[in-house]
Amino acid sequence: MATARLLHRFNFGPTPGQYENLLAHGLAATQSTVLMHGIDDPGIDTVKPLVLGDLGPFPQGNTPKTTAFWKRIGKDSSDLVMWWLDRMVAARYPLSERMTWFWHGHWATSISAVTYPLAMKKQNSTLRTFALGNFEDMAREMVVDGALNVWLNNNENYVQAPNENLAREFMELMTIGVNHYTQNDVKAAALALTGYSTDQSNGNVTFNPKEHFSVPLGILGATGVFDAQSLAKLVVSRPDNVKFITDRMWFRFVSGSTSAPSSLATSFEGRDIFSLVSALVHSSAWTDPANTLVKAPVEWFVGACRALKVRPSSLNADDTQWLLSQMGQVPFSPPNVGGWTYGTAWLSGVNYQYRFQLAQNIVAKANLAPLDVQPLDMVQACANWLGVPAWSRRTENALTLSLATPSELALAAILSPEYMVSP
Known part of the structure; x- marks a missing residue:
């Protein structure tokens, strides 16, 4: 059970033959395998690089230029989704992509408001860079991320008319959690975030000191002149941040019904993300039958494609993204700043009918060689596969x-309860 859980939770699931091989080599080998990252990945190298151009400002009026602009936005957006799905499926060492996916849900930003794929791709690159690094470094980068600033209205945050959206969500949903700050903290943090403007078409953020509130502020018990980076450093230094991120990661990787042990938080005291992930991988949680998780649509889809050796870009992009949207989850399109909900809702009858259609599309392209065994062995071969x-x-x-x-x-x-729910 532990080997299967680790592969599905941290690596999107096994590739053909991997599960049997790791069972033979023991749990320690599985733990080492799922934690591999930071090295050249020959699988990722097979994914065609995606180059997106700066499409510039929104064109005015109903003209052929406007039509061409929105058509290009649509194509680039679709290409971006398929490019990332390809990376998740192709990766030989998937932990980095898996953690990038986790952080995408954590710093949930939707292209529906950002509009421009280039800004979303830049955010995706930032999340990948810091996915297993230091959380303070990540927070300092993300608080001035162009896509996030557009999504949470920080382009409309002025000293004379503060917009508190980014300040509030940064503390409540991304760093320390509800009830660990006051409304006065939010107001002061919003002023600390003034002076930043984003070029929406490319996600570039610039800072204008003349438009920044440069008077001492009181935030979370500290007093000083704050900008975005010093605000992020202050908030992440709070003890509440350790418990908040530890609990969030436990909820997403281990269980939505059991609580993280208090000892787990010690692995994140230095704000090192990989240390926390490693502690999770080496915990005793994987032998507890209670720690089951329903696979979200993207995680199920990527896992099935990895097992059946199907590259997402070989499928019809429009069909794939439409079916994922009907199932409730498409990369770069979380429903709100809180990200996607998780749990048994993914197993609804409505969800299943679209999952069935997508599964048919995957199987039609699949490599079924692992089932080339005697009929009496095929059911077990499926389990191993x-x-x-x-x-x-x-x-x-x-x-x-x-x-x-x-x-x-x-x-x-791939439509069985045992595969749709991580054991």
């Missing part, structure tokens, strides 16, 4: 009915 510790009797009976047609067997397996 997908990293499922055991099928329920009901699922095993259903899979047995599909033995004559490998594509139907693969379809039933």
Whole structure:
């Protein structure tokens, strides 16, 4: 169970043969494997680089130029989604992409308001750079991230008319959590964030000292002249930040129904993200039957594509993104600043019908070689292939009915409860 959980939670699931191999080599080998990062990734190297241009200001009027502009926005946005899905699937060492995905939900920013794909891609690059680094460094970068500043209206934050949106969400949803700051802290933090303007088309942020509130402020018990970076440093230094990030990571990777042990927080006291991830990977949580998680649509899709050796860009991009949107989750389009909700809602009947259609599209392109075994061994071969510790009797009976047609067997397996829910 532990090997399967670690592969699905931290690496999007196994590639063909990986689960059996790691079972044979033991838990320590699995832990080392899922934590690999920071080295050249030959899988990522196979993904075609995505180059996005600066499309400039919104064109005025209803002209052919306007039509061409929005068509380009749509194409670049679609290309951006498929490019990232390809990276998740292709990665030989997926932890970096998995953590970038986690942080995308944490610093939830939607292209629906940002509009420009280039700004979103720059944010994606920042999240990847700091995904396993120091959280203070990440927070200092993200508080002046162009896409986030547009998304949370900091372009409309002036000394004479402060906009508190970024200041509030930065503290409540991204660093220390609700009830650990006051409204006066929010007002002061908003003033600390004045003077920053974003070029929406490219995500570049500039600072104008003349438009910044440069008078001492009282924030979270500290007094001084603050800018975005010193504000981020102050907020992240709070003890509340340790518990907030530790609990958030436990909730997303381990369990939505059990609580993180207090001892886990010690691994994050230095704000080192990799230390916290490593502590999670080496914890005893993976043998507790209570710690199940429902896979979110993107995590299920990426895992299935990795197992079946299907590159997302080989599928129809419009169909793939439409089906993911109907399931409730498309990269770069979280529903709000709180990100996506997680849990059993992903298992609704409405969700399932679109998951079924997407699964059919994946299987149609799949490499089914792992099922080239004797019929009596095919059900177990499916489990080994997908990293499922055991099928329920009901699922095993259903899979047995599909033995004559490998594509139907693969379809039933990736739609099974045991695969849609991380064990």
